Amino acid sequence: xxxxxxxxxxxxxxxxxxxxxxxxxxxxxxxxxxxxxxxxxxxxxxxxxxxxxxxxxxxxxxxxxxxxxxxxxxxxxxxxxxxxxxxxxxxxxxxxxxxxxxxxxxxxxxxxxxxxxxxxxxxxxxxxxxxxxxxxxxxxxxxxxxxxxxxxxxxxxxxxxxxxxxxxxxxxxxxxxxxxxxxxxxxxxxxxxxxxxxxxxxxxxxxxxxxxxxxxxxxxxxxxxxxxxxxxxxxxxxxxxxxxxxxxxxxxxxxxxxxxxxxxxxxxxxxxxxxxxxxxxxxxxxxxxxxxxxxxxxxxxxxxxxxxxxxxxxxxxxxxxxxxxxxxxxxxxxxxxxx
Amino acid sequence: xxxxxxxxxxxxxxxxxxxxxxxxxxxxxxxxxxxxxxxxxxxxxxxxxxxxxxxxxxxxxxxxxxxxxxxxxxxxxxxxxxxxxxxxxxxxxxxxxxxxxxxxxxxxxxxxxxxxxxxxxxxxxxxxxxxxxxxxxxxxxxxxxxxxxxxxxxxxxxxxxxxxxxxxxxxxxxxxxxxxxxxxxxxxxxxxxxxxxxxxxxxxxxxxxxxxxxxxxxxxxxxxxxxxxxxxxxxxxxxxxxxxxxxxxxxxxxxxxxxxxxxxxxxxxxxxxxxxxxxxxxxxxxxxxxxxxxxxxxxxxxxxxxxxxxxxxxxxxxxxxxxxxxxxxxxxxxxxxxx
DNA sequence: TATATTTGCTTAATCGATTAAGCAAATATA
DNA sequence: TATATTTGCTTAATCGATTAAGCAAATATA
Numbered sequence: 001x002x003x004x005x006x007x008x009x010x011x012x013x014x015x016x017x018x019x020x021x022x023x024x025x026x027x028x029x030x031x032x033x034x035x036x037x038x039x040x041x042x043x044x045x046x047x048x049x050x051x052x053x054x055x056x057x058x059x060x061x062x063x064x065x066x067x068x069x070x071x072x073x074x075x076x077x078x079x080x081x082x083x084x085x086x087x088x089x090x091x092x093x094x095x096x097x098x099x100x101x102x103x104x105x106x107x108x109x110x111x112x113x114x115x116x117x118x119x120x121x122x123x124x125x126x127x128x129x130x131x132x133x134x135x136x137x138x139x140x141x142x143x144x145x146x147x148x149x150x151x152x153x154x155x156x157x158x159x160x161x162x163x164x165x166x167x168x169x170x171x172x173x174x175x176x177x178x179x180x181x182x183x184x185x186x187x188x189x190x191x192x193x194x195x196x197x198x199x200x201x202x203x204x205x206x207x208x209x210x211x212x213x214x215x216x217x218x219x220x221x222x223x224x225x226x227x228x229x230x231x232x233x234x235x236x237x238x239x240x241x242x243x244x245x246x247x248x249x250x251x252x253x254x255x256x257x258x259x260x261x262x263x264x265x266x267x268x269x270x271x272x273x274x275x276x277x278x279x280x281x282x283x284x285x286x287x288x289x290x291x292x293x294x295x296x297x298x299x300x301x302x303x304x305x306x307x308x309x310x311x312x313x314x315x316x317x318x319x320x321x322x323x324x325x326x327x328x329x330x331x332x333x334x335x336x337x338x339x
Numbered sequence: 340x341x342x343x344x345x346x347x348x349x350x351x352x353x354x355x356x357x358x359x360x361x362x363x364x365x366x367x368x369x370x371x372x373x374x375x376x377x378x379x380x381x382x383x384x385x386x387x388x389x390x391x392x393x394x395x396x397x398x399x400x401x402x403x404x405x406x407x408x409x410x411x412x413x414x415x416x417x418x419x420x421x422x423x424x425x426x427x428x429x430x431x432x433x434x435x436x437x438x439x440x441x442x443x444x445x446x447x448x449x450x451x452x453x454x455x456x457x458x459x460x461x462x463x464x465x466x467x468x469x470x471x472x473x474x475x476x477x478x479x480x481x482x483x484x485x486x487x488x489x490x491x492x493x494x495x496x497x498x499x500x501x502x503x504x505x506x507x508x509x510x511x512x513x514x515x516x517x518x519x520x521x522x523x524x525x526x527x528x529x530x531x532x533x534x535x536x537x538x539x540x541x542x543x544x545x546x547x548x549x550x551x552x553x554x555x556x557x558x559x560x561x562x563x564x565x566x567x568x569x570x571x572x573x574x575x576x577x578x579x580x581x582x583x584x585x586x587x588x589x590x591x592x593x594x595x596x597x598x599x600x601x602x603x604x605x606x607x608x609x610x611x612x613x614x615x616x617x618x619x620x621x622x623x624x625x626x627x628x629x630x631x632x633x634x635x636x637x638x639x640x641x642x643x644x645x646x647x648x649x650x651x652x653x654x655x656x657x658x659x660x661x662x663x664x665x666x667x668x669x670x671x672x673x674x675x676x677x678x
Numbered sequence: 679t680a681t682a683t684t685t686g687c688t689t690a691a692t693c694g695a696t697t698a699a700g701c702a703a704a705t706a707t708a
Numbered sequence: 709t710a711t712a713t714t715t716g717c718t719t720a721a722t723c724g725a726t727t728a729a730g731c732a733a734a735t736a737t738a
Contacts, residue, residue, distance in 0.1 A: 053398070053459065055398040058394050059394040066458070074414060077414055080414030083413070083440075084440070084442070091450075096454045099438040100438075101426075115435045118390065118391065120393055120394050257626055284627075287567075287623065288627055289603065289627075
């Protein structure tokens with residue numbers, strides 16, 4: 001039979017004829033409680049299957065020991081790996097995490113923030129939705145006086161901590177790799193410039209071309225949503241050019257896969273005729289044929305660092321948040337598509 | 340500047356010189372509060388940026404409006420799709436969800452349950468970790484008197500609601516499909532029999548072979564963890580048999596992909612020499628070449644149904660949980676690997 | 679031996695929101 | 709006009725855990 005009434009400190013106190021204050025202190029090993037009482041309390045707590053009521057203690061202490069996490073989606077390897085590591089670090093410090101997904105929707109992101117604030121989380125770690133341009137809901141977090149840490153998809157204007165990879169530099173690494181393989185006409189299927197990370201990748205790509213004295217051809221620079229379909233469509237367009245590219249750097253593995261499908265369907269040899277590089281190091285990049293060269297984003301490191309930043313901010317008496325960027329160097333994983 | 344002190348009902352009450360009880364009622368549109376007061380209260384609440392303290396109301400009402408979700412991993416398309424739909428239904432009913440991952444670990448699953456109970460969730464929806472055999476931590480949920488609903492990976496012994504697909508029947512559908520394509524020696528790379536769903540798939544496979552008057556060959560029935568590596572290893576073993584199978588039914592898409600890699604590497608034509616069927620309809624099944632025939636698990640439907648079961652149980656005054664199975668028919672998605 | 683300190687508890691207030699009970703004024707009904 | 713009902717609030721208790729303040733007994737120190 002289900003035991004409806006939960007055991008409270010008072011139940012234990014009544015059983016032992018002491019005050020519930022003493023029970024509370026005994027449970028927390030307060031030095032002013034005798035060992036005898038502590039043992040008695042713990043024995044009875046176990047007997048009655050006592051489980052502390054988190055709501056009550058969080059209310060009283062003004063601290064929920066919960067951290068809210070907002071990601072665009074959990075079903076990408078990058079985000080789920082970041083979360084896994086984050087959780088490991090935070091659990092050790094006594095925090096639990098609440099995961100929410102924005103599904104890349106601005107509206108959903110706003111709702112998630114409301115939910116998390118309502119749940120009285122002690123802080124929020126977020127990666128912004130693609131749609132997000134207006135930042136007022138993030139300002140709401142800051143005005144609540146709890147730490148906010150952004151990762152991967154961040155925004156300088158919020159003046160909070162950010163952890164991510166060096167997107168600008170990643171483009172340099174990719175372009176240099178392709179130039180070394182002898183490529184002269186390197187195209188770029190990128191994301192929209194309004195998203196900071198994609199803007200940086202585009203800028204890095206252009207500057208890297210300049211560095212290697214290659215001409216900038218606007219017909220080879222594309223902005224898109226970076227879906228698989230976008231990759232297919234843009235690759236098809238490239239194939240129709242009089243002067244085809246001999247390499248394509250795609251800012252997402254999904255779009256890169258779409259491009260690869262089109263190349264395979266048109267019997268164009270990858271890497272000999274066209275070299276291909278993706279971004280994100282999704283597991284499928286090593287599974288398709290030819291396997292796709294891609295950029296690893298240090299997901300575990302990012303998870304660990306965001307969690308540590310939170311812990312550091314949470315321990316401050318007087319929270320002051322500043323723009324504080326932790327930028328990691330990305331790593332190129334060379335596979336068959338660019339060998 | 341961060342506004343440290345959060346606005347409470349009392350702050351609004353003081354501003355308007357009424358009691359905080361009146362403010363609380365006004366915020367909830369109590370019929371015994373005048374429209375004038377309601378408007379005033381809402382105006383001041385907005386002005387002071389009032390946000391209700393969930394901890395306090397949950398403590399008082401004995402209801403957190405939170406539902407805990409436990410899944411093996413979030414980075415599979417199946418689970419993230421189930422969660423998305425679950426969330427949509429529960430949000431509409433005023434509930435928010437807390438997602439946790441067990442990473443297929445029994446220990447992590449126990450910790451997650453403790454965390455969720457500690458957070459005073461109003462119910463738990465779970466899919467069990469592979470490792471889980473001992474069910475005492477799930478019994479703990481039941482003895483807490485809150486609803487427990489299982490999906491996909493369930494267990495009859497707990498006597499709670501379960502939503503999933505018909506695994507036994509799925510094997511029949513797959514075997515019949517392969518037989519129709521002319522296959523005579525159909526192998527099965529399955530999960531471990533101790534997990535109910537995998538046991539059902541194995542039983543269904545054996546019974547379907549019998550139905551089609553095909554011999555049962557123990558060397559063609561494998562139990563494994565169903566990782567990509569398992570798929571590779573077992574496929575290699577099959578290739579070394581004197582009498583190779585002409586079809587392989589793999590109980591997970593990841594293991595099926597491993598098998599496909601080995602077949603491709605050994606220049607064995609799929610589907611002409613060996614037909615291949617996976618399970619789960621992960622997105623990559625349509626991306627690899629040849630694309631992999633797989634079984635769709637109705638993730639959205641499962642998400643919706645589990646959420647609805649929770650809502651129905653949560654509305655009961657006197658919670659009674661029984662074994663109550665909702666079994667959906669799976670759908671075979673035929674692709675190139677078995678055409 | 680007299681005073682100071684430590685030990686081991688209790689008392690009472692508190693975190694914010696909610697709600698049962700109740701009261702006075704306004705309005706409705708007989 | 710006298711009584712009943714409704715309206716619109718207030719008062720006070722409550723959910724459970726925590727903690728500042730304090731008290732009496734035990735022990736240590738001068």
